[in-house]
Amino acid sequence: xxxxxxxxxxxxxxxxxxxxxxxxxxxxxxxxxxxxxxxxxxxxxxxxxxxxxxxxxxxxxxxxxxxxxxxxxxxxxxxxxxxxxxxxxxxxxxxxxxxxxxxxxxxxxxxxxxxxxxxxxxxxxxxxxxxxxxxxxxxxxxxxxxxxxxxxxxxxxxxxxxxxxxxxxxxxxxxxxxxxxxxxxxxxxxxxxxxxxxxxxxxxxxxxxxxxxxxxxxxxxxxxxxxxxxxxxxxxxxxxxxxxxxxxxxxxxxxxxxxxxxxxxxxxxxxxxxxxxxxxxxxxxxx
Numbered sequence: 001x002x003x004x005x006x007x008x009x010x011x012x013x014x015x016x017x018x019x020x021x022x023x024x025x026x027x028x029x030x031x032x033x034x035x036x037x038x039x040x041x042x043x044x045x046x047x048x049x050x051x052x053x054x055x056x057x058x059x060x061x062x063x064x065x066x067x068x069x070x071x072x073x074x075x076x077x078x079x080x081x082x083x084x085x086x087x088x089x090x091x092x093x094x095x096x097x098x099x100x101x102x103x104x105x106x107x108x109x110x111x112x113x114x115x116x117x118x119x120x121x122x123x124x125x126x127x128x129x130x131x132x133x134x135x136x137x138x139x140x141x142x143x144x145x146x147x148x149x150x151x152x153x154x155x156x157x158x159x160x161x162x163x164x165x166x167x168x169x170x171x172x173x174x175x176x177x178x179x180x181x182x183x184x185x186x187x188x189x190x191x192x193x194x195x196x197x198x199x200x201x202x203x204x205x206x207x208x209x210x211x212x213x214x215x216x217x218x219x220x221x222x223x224x225x226x227x228x229x230x231x232x233x234x235x236x237x238x239x240x241x242x243x244x245x246x247x248x249x250x251x252x253x254x255x256x257x258x259x260x261x262x263x264x265x266x267x268x269x270x271x272x273x274x275x276x277x278x279x280x281x282x283x284x285x286x287x
Contacts, residue, residue, distance in 0.1 A: 010039050010116075012272060015054060016069030018211055021237045023286055024067060027265050029284055031277045039064065039273070048075050048248075055079040055103070065097040065272045067265075068105075070207055073136025074165070075185035080105045089172055090143050091165065092136030095268040106271055109137045110144025112264025113234070119263075120255055122201070122230055128152040130195045132218045133205035134166035134188060137234055141205055142169060146179035153179060153191070154188040154195040156218075189220045201230040209233060209241030217243040228252035236261050258286060 005164030013026050020043065028041035046054050051072050056079075058066060068076050073092040075082060080096060082104040087093050117124060131138060134157035142153050153173075157163050163183070170181040172286055184191050196202050201223070208218050225231065231247035236257035244254045266277040 002070075002274070004040065005040060006050070006149070008038055010064045012039055012041045012064050013058065013066035014041065014069065015051070015066060016043075016070055017045045017047045019045055019069065021211065022069075023236070023261065024265060025160050027121070027149065027262065027282055027286060028269060031269060031282055034278050034281055035275060037272075037273055037275070046072065048072060051075055051081045052079055059101070059103060061099070061195045062101075063098055065268075067268060068094050068096065070135065070137075077105060079103075086110070086140075086143070087276040088277075089176070090136070090139045091168070092139055094136065094140070094264065095271055097271050100102075106268070107136070107140045108264040108271075109140035109234075109260070109266035110142075110147075112260045112262070113141045114148055115263040116143050116255065117232075118258035119259060121266040122253075122255070124201050124230075125149040126151050127200045128154070128198055129201045129203065130156070130192070130199040131205045132156045132161040132208075133234075135206065136141040138205035139165070140168050141203065141234075142181070143173060146177040146181070148171045150179055154182040154184065154199070156184050156188075156192055156195075158186050186218060190257070192220065193224045193233055196229070197225045197226075199229070201232060203232045204241070204243050205234050206253055208234065209235040209236055214238065217241070217246065219243055219246065220248060225250040225252050230255070233257055234260060262286065 013100050031144045032039045072161045080103045084106045086103045090107045095106040166183050173181050208216050218248050228253050232255040233241050234257040237239050239256050247254045269277040
């Protein structure tokens with residue numbers, strides 16, 4: 001690393017909390033080195049309270065760009081100059097690029113999720129999915145799934161501000177795609193069982209399962225799962241969450257968040273550098 005850093009090295013960041021567990025610095029720095037690009041990628045613990053000041057600082061320091069993760073994905077939109085069409089639709093951002101002082105927000109979570117399923121030969125097009133969550137990542141997944149042709153999506157979330165956001169997401173999806181979207185209170189256990197029963201995939205699109213919620217799951221009853229159901233989790237640390245452990249015990253096919261992280265990162269890498277991430281090389285390092 002010291003041999004690569006010069007007076008011309010540009011900084012790309014990652015802002016979230018918690019974030020020290022992230023594999024993104026390893027992924028991007030290894031990719032930069034492999035391609036001989038003069039960038040370095042660092043992670044910063046940033047919450048909503050510090051977000052405005054941090055964005056102002058990044059702008060002043062002329063960072064090439066940065067990633068955004070929980071809990072900043074929706075709040076960061078307030079401090080950017082422009083949003084991509086997908087980010088506008090989702091109302092959240094996970095990737096920002098600085099083009100000569102203009103900060104533009106993009107969302108790559110949904111494309112990363114769908115690419116991860118495709119890489120695993122999991123086909124949900126024209127079918128129904130159920131997921132937990134209504135935050136930035138969950139919204140991006142729902143929007144991209146609908147745009148790609150998923151027939152029906154059932155969303156479960158607690159009745160908080162994200163539940164209200166999900167109502168807006170439902171309308172956007174149904175106005176712009178042929179996908180039917182249902183929104184339910186996560187406390188409605190009976191309904192969750194019914195919706196999972198009709199689905200080909202069940203996804204946890206929340207931070208439950210990672211620190212500080214390791215060992216926890218939003219699935220209220222293991223018997224809701226069946227062997228032919230695919231169960232996925234956006235969490236990748238730990239690689240096997242409690243949800244995925246339960247799913248494996250039930251004979252389900254499972255997919256963790258590592259592949260999604262890789263493909264959303266590959267898209268962000270392309271946005272910043274204009275080059276394709278060497279995905280095969282990075283897979284050998286991360287997997």
